Amino acid sequence: MSARTYLLAAGAFAVGTSAYVVSGVLPAVSDELGVSLTAAGQLATAFALSYAIGAPLLTTVTGRWDRRTVLLAALAVAAIGNGISALATTYPLLIAGRIIAALGAAAYTPAATLVATALLPPAQRARAVAIVFGGLTVALAVGVPAGDLLGSTIGYGGVFGAVAVVCALVAAVVPVFLPRMAAPPPVPLRKRFAVAADPRVLIVLAMTVIGVLAVMVVYIYVSPLLKATAGLDGTGATIGLLLLVYGLGAVVGNTWGGRAADRFGTMRTLFVVLAGIAVTLATLTLTASTVVGAAAGLFLWSIFSWAFNPPLQSLLLELAPTGGLVLSLNASAIYLGTAIAGVVGGLVIGMGGVLVLPIVGGGLVLVVIGLLLTLHLGSRRAAPALARVELAPAK
DSSP states (O other): OOHHHHHHHHHHHHHHHHHHHHHHHHHHHHHHHTOOHHHHHHHHHHHHHHHHHHHHHHHHHTTTSOHHHHHHHHHHHHHHHHHHHHHOOSHHHHHHHHHHHHHHHHHHHHHHHHHHHHHSOGGGHHHHHHHHHHHHHHHHHHHHHHHHHHHHHHHHHHHHHHHHHHHHHHHHHHHHHSOOOOOOOOOOHHHHHHHHTOHHHHHHHHHHHHHHHHHHHHHTTHHHHHHHHHOOOTTSHHHHHHHHHHHHHHHHHHHHHHHHHHHHOHHHHHHHHHHHHHHHHHTHHHHTTSHHHHHHHHHHHHHHHHTSHHHHHHHHHHHOSSOHHHHHHHHHHHHHHHHHHHHHHHHHHHHHOGGGHHHHHHHHHHHHHHHHHHHHHHHHHHHHHHHHHHHSOOO
C-alpha cells in the first residue's frame, strides 16, 4: 500500500480522535465547567448531529475543489474547532468548538476515502477504504482511554489542545506527500442527488443507520452492561482494559473486512460479517459473565462490527462510481445511527433493563440482513433482464 494512503489514515486518526476523545473527558468537563454529566454528554450529540448534517452539504459545496485543498481545509477547520474547545471556559463556547470540529471531520473523511480509492487500482478499493478507516479504529482504541487518563491530569482543555496540534501537524504534511488531484467532472446538482435517490443506494444507507444503531446501542452502555454481567465497577481499570481490547478488535476487523471484500466480494463478505455480529451480540451476556469471557466476547464482537464498514462503502462505490455524495451520505448515516443509539438505548434500559440491549442489537442486525438479502435478490433479478436487453438483435 502507498505511504500516501497511510497519510490519509493519519488524518482520519486526527479527526476521529476529535470525536472519540469526548467520552474520556466527560468527567473533566463536568468538574471544570460545573455542569452535569448528562449535559457534558451532549457534546457527543452535538458533534454527531453536526457531522451528519454537514457531510453531504460540505461535499456538495466543495465538489469542484481540488481534492488536496479539501483535505487541507478540513484538517484546518478541525484544528480550529479543537483549539476553540481547548480554550473554552464556558459550556456554550465548548459546544461551538465541538460543532466546528465536527464540520472539519465531516468534510475530511469522505474526501480522504475518495482520494484513497483513486490512488489504488479498483481491485484494492475495499482495502483502501479499510486503511483510511483504520485511522478511525486506532482513534477509538486509544482516544477514549487517553482522554480518560489525560483528562484528570491536564484537563479537557489540554486534551482538546493536543488533538488540535495533531490535526495541524497532519495538515502541514499533506502538501508535501499528496499531489494535487483535480475534482471529478462537474455534475449538475439534480443529477448528483438523483444518484443518492437510487433505491439500491437508499437500502445501503438504511443498512448503515440500522447496523450502526445495532452496535452502538450496546457499546454506549457497555460499562453498565459489564457491571450487570460480570460485576465490574464502571470506573475501574478493568473496564478501561476491556475497552482497549474492543479497540484492538476494531483494528483487526477493519483490516480483515477490507481484505475479505476485495477477495470474496462485497455481498458475500457482508453476509458473513452480519451473521458474526448477530451471533456475538446474542451470546454477549453469557460470554461476558467473567472478565476473560468479556474480553473474548468484546474482541470477537468488535472484529465483526468494524469489518462491516469497508465492504459496505465498497458496495456504495459499485453502485455509484463517482460516489462523493453517497460516501458523505453514508458518513452521515454512521453518525445518525450513533446519535439515535443513545436515545434508543436509554428507552430500552428504562423498559427492560441493560441486559436486554444485546437482544435488541441482535434483532436490529437481522433487519440489516433482510435489507441486504432484498438488495441481493433484486440485483440477481436485474442481471438476467439486462443480459436479455444487451443480447437482443438490433432491428
